[in-house]
Amino acid sequence: MKLKKNIATSENGFIFNPATGDSFSSNPIAAEILQMMKDGKSSSQIKAELLDKYHVEELQLERDWDDWMSQLKDANLLEQ
Amino acid sequence: MDKHTKKPLVIAVTGLNAIDSPGPGVAVIRALREGLDRELRIIGFSYESLEPGIYMHDIVDKTYQIPYPSAGIKALFERLNYIHAEEGMEIIIPNFDAELYNFIRLSDRLAEIGIRTFLPNIEQLEARDKINLLKFGKKHKFHVPEDKVINKAEELNKLAEDFGYPLVVKGKYYEAIIAYTIEQAHKAFYKLSAKWGHPIIVQQFINGTEINIAALGDGEGNAISIIPMRKLYITDKGxxxxxxxxxxxxLIDLANHFVKATKWKGGFELEIMKDAKGHLYIMEVNPRFPAWIYLTAGAGQNQPATLVKMALGEKVAPFTKYEVGKIFIRYSWDHITDVKEFQHLSAYGEL
Structure with missing residues (x-):
């Protein structure tokens, strides 16, 4: 699942959808993941980087990833 | 335009009621003062003595009271002739739905005495009227909510069966009330008919995201400017x-389609509801600039200033870009004036 092309993000975790006017605040890790998504990295690449960088079990990361995707979808930030 | 022209351009503007349900006048004037590269003399037209713009002398240079639309075009033309003799007006920008009919009917006579307007014609005005919106939508293939124009409250019962609840009960010119029961619908009917007269429009409720589009048509089927806006904070008056x-x-395509279909001349606002399926319903077409029109200047497409250029005969190319994510935040400001000013306006009809 890809982030919509026109979604604007900032280093401080602010997310803006220019098509709807919706804005969201995210924590630093979410901001980091969003940036990786914007850079065009695949979900497996992003997950690999997260596993490498943070102390997290793979199973936990998978669960959190599903939750993350669900939040992005609900917020209308993913390509259809 | 020539910045060094000695004589200021004299533009008259209505809608100075910058209140909680504001008229567009003050916002239009701000945009004009910023967007026209020459000296301006702004004449305000007011209907009531406590319209804030009257007393904002850095916004409005001089205000004249004009007769209510119900007084008819003869009374209006007489008053405009008097003001014209005093001020030498070059352009009038009316900003209220209810007054547009009279100004449009007078536009040729105004042109004869040297006053320009940039307005739709009567047919365009009536085609998009709330009363005709459904027919208009079907003709031009726009999504428009089902509605029914009624004159008697008893008709509400049948409509409640047809449309289901909630129902949107709308006044002829302004205001819409959402009714969740037949009692609320009746109350809304009587309230709106007492305030704005008959008929009353009852509309199917569309659930979704409310979006507004301010646009400017050149009268030949071209949209010169289109700015879509989503309300972030809505007052209890909507x-x-x-x-x-x-x-x-x-949204841009929709506004372009509207201008092409109608050959709209002048400013207008589309009130849109985007439903869960992404359908864009036209809920209402306002035949003039909206109160938030200053945002178009802030976003890089100054629609009031562009309208003036077109009214003066300048050929203007359509804007191609604007800034996305520009926000306006309205605010209240206690302006101090003196009773002498209020008294002067009340006694002489001008200030």
């Missing part, structure tokens, strides 16, 4: 207290 410019090609 007015935007804050809003943000959007990037959505479907």
């Amino acid at each position: 007015k935007a207290w804050a809003g943000i410019t959007l990037e959505d090609q479907e």
Whole structure:
């Protein structure tokens, strides 16, 4: 699942959808993941980087990833 | 335009009621003062003595009271002739739905005495009227909610069966009330008919995201400017207290389609509801600039200033870009004036 092309993000975790006017605040890790998504990295690449960088079990990361995707979808930030 | 022209350009503007349900006049004037590269003399036209713009002398140079629309075009033309003799007006920008009919009917006579307007014609005005919106939508293939124009409260019962609840009960010119029961619908009917007269429009409720589009047509089928905005903060009167410019090609396409279909001349606002399926319903077409029009100047497409250029005969190319994510936030400001000013306006009809 890809982030919509026109979604604007900032280093401080602010997310803006220019098509709807919706804005969201995210924590630093979410901001980091969003940036990786914007850079065009695949979900497996992003997950690999997260596993490498943070102390997290793979199973936990998978669960959190599903939750993350669900939040992005609900917020209308993913390509259809 | 020539910045060094000695004589200021004299523009008259209505809608100085910058209140909680504001008229567009003050916002239009701000945009004109910023967007026209020459000296301006702004004449305010007011209907009531406590319209804030009257007393804001850095916004309005001089205000004249004009007769209510119900007084008819003869009374209006007489008053405009008097003001014209005093001020030498070059352009009038009316900003209220209810007064547009009279100004449009007078536009040729105004042109004869040297006053320009840039307005739709009567047919365009009537085609998009709330009363005709459904027919208009079907003709031009726009999504428009089902509605029924009624004159008797008893008709509400049948409509409640047809449309289901909630029902949207709308006044002829302004205001809409959402009714969740037949009692509320009746109350809304009587309230709106007492205030705005008959008929009353009852509309199917569309659930979704409310979006507004301010646009400017050249009268030949071209949209010169289109700015979509989503309300971020809405007052209990349904007015935007804050809003943000959007990037959505479907909204731009819709406004272009509207201008092409109608050959609209002048400013207008589309009130849109985007439902869960992404359908864009036209809920209402306001035949003049909205109160949030200053945001168009802030986003890089100054619609009031562009309208003036077109009214003066300048050929203007359509804007191609604007800033997305520009926000307006309205605010209240206690302006101090003196009773002498209020007294002067009340006694002489001008200030």
